Structures are given as structure tokens and as C-alpha cells.
Amino acid sequence: MTSLSVAAAGAAADAVAAHVPALVTDRVASRIFAQDPTLWGTAAEEEAAKRLSWVGLARTSRHLVGEVSALRDELREQGVDRVVLCGMGGSSLAPEVICATEGVPLVVLDSSHPDVVRGATADLERTVVVVSSKSGSTVETDSQRRVFEQAFTDAGIDPATRIVVVTDPGSPLEEDARAKGQRVVTADPQVGGRYSALTAFGLVPSGLAGADIEALLDDAESVADLLAEDDDANPALRLGAAMAGTAPLRDKLYLVDHGTEAKGLGDWAEQLIAESTGKEGTGLLPVVLDSPGGSDVPRDATIARLVPTDGDESDPAAPSTVDVGGSLGAQFLLWETATAVAGRLLGINPFDQPDVESAKQAARDLMSGDAGTASDAGVTDGPVTISHLGGDWIGGATTVADAVAALLGQLDPEHGYVAVMAYLDREGDAPFAEVADALAERVHRPVTFGWGPRFLHSTGQYHKGGPATGVYVQVTEEPQQDLAVPGRDFTLGEFISAQAGGDAQVLADHGRPVLVLHLTDHEAGLARVTEALRGGHA
Template sequence: MIAATLGAPLVILDSTAPGQVLAAIDGDAEAGGLAQTALVVSSKSGSTVETDSALRAFEAAFGDLGIDPAERIVVVTDPGSPLHQSADAAGYRVFAADPTVGGRYSALTAFGLVPAGLAGIDLTELLDEAEATLLEVAIDDPRNPALVLAAAIAAGDPRQDKLGLISDGTHLQGLPDWIEQLVAESTGKQGTGILPVVLLPVSPELESRPADLRIVRFVDEADGDRLFEHHHGEILVSGSLGAQFIVWEYATAIAGRILGINPFDQPDVEAAKSATRALLDGAPDATPALFTENGIEVRTTDPSLAASGTVAGTLDALWQRLSPDGYVAIQAYVDRLASPQLAGLRELVAADSARPTTFGWGPRFLHSTGQFHKGGPAVGVFLQITESTDVDVEIPGRPFTFAQLIAAQAAGDAAVLAEHGRPVVTLTLTDAQADVLALFEAAQ
């Protein structure tokens, strides 16, 4: 987000989809491809399977070009982590991050600053903005912006536990996506929480205005009377990037206090990781599809959801499981570079289900809204989208490939959701480009 807002070239690999991994390794041909690529490997624990797998793939790719990986790989991790130890042994440059700062609160630590700095960004202004804002959020005053924001998102009466996030003219790129992880993973536990829902200025939720949805609109200037006149009841937010980092991190921590939970742990994230490891170790056969329609294979954690024998009927049955305060979570375990149009499914589902709908690219969302899905209120229904693909990438030193890894991550999360009593429908696109159209038709 820092690089996108400040105009620096930086590619984020946050997927195990083999097509995306290949694209990241190949790089931008006009910029010299892998031969002109530096890799920043970031992991607090040093044992995250996605990070470890990508590192192994890049090490092999550099070696194939005759490039010493130690000349191109930089590591950001906690001091003494397994990654720190292995990186030292390999001769990689290591930036040790502050181990007392949680991952989702680390935008202004080495995890956020090292990649941005290497991409060529002058970080002085960003840090000056953050430092100035620290003075504002540290005072016990009704005008403290973090206190005001925390009260607005967590202390309403009645409380609105879904937070619609809209970029509407702001120059800050990707801010709602960053807030999604920060708020969902910090608050979604012990049966409570705040669910961020990233919206467009024309999303269906802005027409239906569900009673449990609070709107946050990011604008370049939030003080104008015209804005307040046209957006009554919304939270209007503006400010510099450094200021946003500080205010939202403080506000989220305060919101956790208001909700009576610890905003700094993530007790339910490990469950999906454990389920993935078990599937990779056991290598079970894939669960047979209940039926296939227009190239879309249908599986569910509750076969009664698929009783209609059609994709449209199965989706309708899933929406019928929604409570009046429920939400739909779309989880897309696909190559988003090859199928970016799939993100448009969110708008169709929000209109068809008449409830707030989130969209997450897997496995990225497992580290953000994944905590809320398992630990938050038990009112969600879940639509997984997976794909069959001939593209695959070996993971050196591992007995599984990237295609097997992402499949295990999807199946593992579905199993954990089912254990928590959440209904899950999994639709597998056997020809992603063709089947997306059939899926869109079924969702309308």
C-alpha cells in the first residue's frame, strides 16, 4: 500500500496459486525480469508455509539463472526466528523487526518500511506524518482522533458490527484492504467483532443500507459541509498515509477494549494452518463432486445445500441459511492475475443475497478475515471458489507442489469452518475463463 500510494514499483506475492507464483518469478520483462529482481521475504514467525514455499521457489529460480540468491534476497523477520537463523546461514541480509509489534500493526516497522525503501521511496515524509499524529492520539482528549474513530466503529447503540469501507476520491491506494486485515483479525474472536466489508461507491449495500452496516468513506477532505450533507450518518475519513496508519491502529486497539477482547492475538488462525498441514501430510483423495453443471463442480459441507442439483439452486440454499444479521464471505482460491474479473462476483452476490458480502483472495484472507470467520459471530455463510489448472510449480525440498498447497489450504479452511458450524459451498471451475461466466449467471 505504501508503494502503491507513493508511486513505486513493488510486486506483492501473497498467493500460492501457481500461476501467480510463476508470474512473480518471471517478473516484468520490460524491466529485465528475474535478472533485475530483488526479493524481500517477510515473516514474523519465519515458519509461514506461503513465505517458505515462495522463498524456496525463488532460490531455485535465481540459481537456474546463475545468480547467487544471497545477492538478491533480503529477509525481514523477528530476531531469532527460524527464518532469521536460516537466512544468516545462507548469507542473506536480515532486517530484524520489533518482536513486540503484531504483524497487522507493523506497517511502520521494518515489515512495511524495508520493501518500500528498497523500491525507492523516500520514507521521511511518511514517518514525519506518523510521528506528528502520535502526539494527537496520545492525549486524553475528546478530540483524540483514535478515540473518536474507535467510538464510532465499536460503541454505537445499537452497535453496527459490519463496517463498509469505501474509497471515494482519496489518493490513498489500498487503504480499505489494509484496514480489513487490521480490524477483522484484531476484533473477530470470542463470538464478537467488527467485520470490514470493502465496497465500491456503487455497491448494492449502499442502496439497501442494512441496519447493521456502518459506512466509512475515505475522501481527500472530510471537513466540507457539502460532504456531510450528502453522507449523513457515515464516518468520513481523510488524512495522510502516515496519519491513517497511526489512527487506525490505535482506534482498533481501543475498539478491542470496548468489545472486551484482546486485539493483539489471533486464536483461530492456527486451526486452518493445522488442517492444511494434515491434508498435505496425509495426501487424501479429493472429495467427489456432488454434481457438475456447466463445468462447475459443486461440493458442500452439508449435502442438503446441493439438493437442487443446480449451481443457482445451491447458492439460493446457501443464502437461505443467512440470519437477519448474517453475512456472505466469498473466498477465491484462484489465480487473480488470470481471473481478475472474479472479484465482480461480490457485487452480484451482495445484490442476490441482500446481505453484506466480503470477497477475499485465498489464501491471503486466511491471515485477515479468516480469524473473524471462525472466531467472530456465527452468522456467516461461505462460498469458496477454486479452480482446476494444468499450471503448477514445484516447491524445492517439499513433497507437495503449489497447486497441491493451495488446494489443501482451501479444503483445510472449509473443514475448520464446518467444525465451527459454518455452512460452506465449494465451486470448482474446471475451465476458469469459461466457467466464470456461468458462475456469474448462476449468482444473479
């Protein structure tokens, strides 16, 4: 039998004791599973009314098991066993953790970097591409789809036989895909993207890659009644209270891998929590750590230790800790419910993402020429061009090291955080992410690391909608070779540049200081930036 465990200690335990009885009295758990949209206030009611079907997905998604299995068998008979997923945010993060946990290969393409997209078009003879977009109008996935359609055609392969579209019914993508003869699987439109792990968005690519999606649904269904109970022992009420009920609010949530079987769970939970709660000047900032050690934990943080299913209890001496264990399907439903509970405690709508669109619009303005330059002309330090936004805080800095020091000088030592946003190759430049731990030790404050444009659909909402306590380092580069988007009047290089520039501009418009470091020579520039962030001089 699937089990869930949530054990809190310190301030997190105090929050559980303070809030869970009222949550039980108010029947919050049962009302969530009854899809009651009034739980988050009048302003949220309209959105919540069309975003709560995720509570029943363990049952309503069952029809996908046979459909996906049949399609997988058909493709395997043709020698097609490589699955590429084109998706952003909730459309890609759940399949990534599902497949990593089960040890089945899945290529996740959640970038508009031309070198990355081009690299994903390898091995076409054995490739099926899943294009996932809830709205059907996401520019990243539309561009990726167009590139693959052209690549298949050039290779003499009918794109209609190798592209599977997952989208909401009635979307522009559904209409276009059906007209082209491509396979279409529609998802439940009453589920938001970041709550869609157990919809077609999570299950279709995972099942095609070879994951056991029926077992995943079984795991979720086995805990659904438990999570719907108005009871002090409800794990979702306890986790939601530990996350959002500390007094004063510990608004940094460290998601630490402590031996969980769910590989990459922290990255999935990061998007769910940051985008759901980071708005109206409040929210919870997830900080994902791959191992228990290596970073200071500040006084305004709670540690969520992702433990094995039968993990140990939390350390009672810890300042604020919550241990969370369970199988992956069960944890999907647990964290979704807990995040909805946290939204109620924070007094916000956990189902909208008002500041994600602002960055998209700024990118569109830059693409159309309707906006000014996103940053100042900058100065050059060898292989790096330095520019900044959000005030005159940079002073006379002319080196990367001095510019980084000036940015960190803006950091609030009690409540601040640093966000490193890298518009680079997530796989090829993977070692660069390790700079986050070194920077955290340097500043003794939380440091998040996001790959662009992936993070725009995740922590990007918190950056702009959450508390104004962050300082931001954006790293961009010139692609080795640009890539035209078939049927569009822009290249991927132009698009990712506009995405970075648009996000930086919106951050600056919100009064956030942004340091932009542009690599004109990839290897030398990245080495210089890495050294500067670590605290040295290249």
C-alpha cells in the first residue's frame, strides 16, 4: 500500500499545531476535493472554479493508459524508441521527474536556444516528438514544432507520423495539428499547467518513453481519500501549514534531496510552489538542493527534506524542518493539495500567474521593435559584456568581478536572495549550476539557479510577483549557429535574446537590480563569470 509521511519539527511543527485545527474546522481538505472555488476568496473564485479538476485525475485519466500503450507499441514496431518532449513549465517538468524516477530515457526540450534545439533534432529515424502546450500558443513550443516538422520533411519522414500533440481542446494548436494529420491528445482544460502531472501532459510523453503510468495513477488514487479527509493527521494540511504557516513567515523553502526515490522532485515542486504562491508581494521561494550539505540555511527558511518512503522523522532540534516521503504519484497529489492549502494561508490565488505574461509581452515588444533596449550599452571585460538595469547601483564597475560585487552590495542580509538566470545549454553547461552553492556560501543567503527560458514558467513569477528582496544575475551568450524558425520572420537566437531582455526589463520595472553578463566567447566568458560569482578574479 502506498504511504505518505509528513513530519515537522521546530517552527514548522509550531505552524502545524497553530493552523491545522482551523483548517480541519473549515473543512478545507474536503472542500478542495469537492472543487469548492470559494476557498481562496472572492477575487480568486472565477479562476479557481476552472482549475480544480486535478483532484480527480487519478480516476479521470485512466483512459490514457491503454491509448498511450497502444501508440507506444505501434511506434516501437516501427523502430521508433526515442521520445523528445517539446514543452515548457508544467508541460515538461512532471514527465522529466516521472521518467528519471523510473529510469527511462526522455529528451526534454524546454529551451529556445538555437544550439540546444538543433541538437535535439538528431536520430530522427527513431524519434517521436511530443509537442505539449496547454494554450496552444506558446511561442517556444510552436517554434520547436516548426523546426521538427522541417527536419522530418528534410529527412524524408512524414511529420504527421512522428509528431504527437498534447493540448487543451479547442486550442489553435489542436486545430492546426488535426489539419496536418498529426496525432492529438487533448487534456482536461479544467487543470492548470503546473497541476497537470497526472493529465495527458504528464502521462503521454512518460508513457511513450516507457514509464508505468498506470502505477503512477494507482499511487495517487491510493492516497486521494486520505488527502480529502478533514483530520489533523492529513499530510497535505500538515505540509501546507509547515510551508506557509510559520510566524513570522519563513518564506524560503529549501527542497533538499534526502534520499527520495523521486528523482528531480525538487525541480517539479519548485515550479508548482513558486508560480502558485509568488504574487501580490508575498509567496514562498523554493531553493532546490541536490544534497543535504553545502549551503547555509538562513533564519527565514524552512527545510523540506525529501526523504525515502520509509524515511526517518525530522530532527527535533532543527529550527524549522519538514520531512516528506512517499511514492511519486502520491507525492504529486500531496504537494498539489498542500500548495493549494498554502495559498489559502497566504491569502493569495494559487491558480493564476499574473506576472508570467508580463515578461512574454516584453519579449514580444522587443521582437517587434516596440520597446527600447532592455539594458544599457555596457562595458566589456574581455570575453564578457557587462550591462545592468534597475537603478544606478553598479557604480564605476568595469570588470565582471566588480560588477558582481556591486550587485551583491544591494542584497538584503536578512531577507534577500540571489537568482542566477542562465540562458545557456542546460546539458552542455550543466557544471555552471554548481556556482549556486559557492555563491550561497559567499553571501550566506539563499541562491536559486534557473536555466532560461525554462525558469520563466516557474520561479520567474516569484521574481516579479513575490517580495522585492531579490538581486538578479542574467547570463546570456551568442549561439554557435543561429536557427531560423520555418514560417516565422525571426530566428531562435533573436527570440531567446528577446526573452532574456524582456524578463530583465520587467524585473527592472519592478525595482529589481539586474546584472546582465553576455558571453562573447563561451568558454572563456563562462570561466570568468564563474570565478566572479565564486568570489575570485579570472
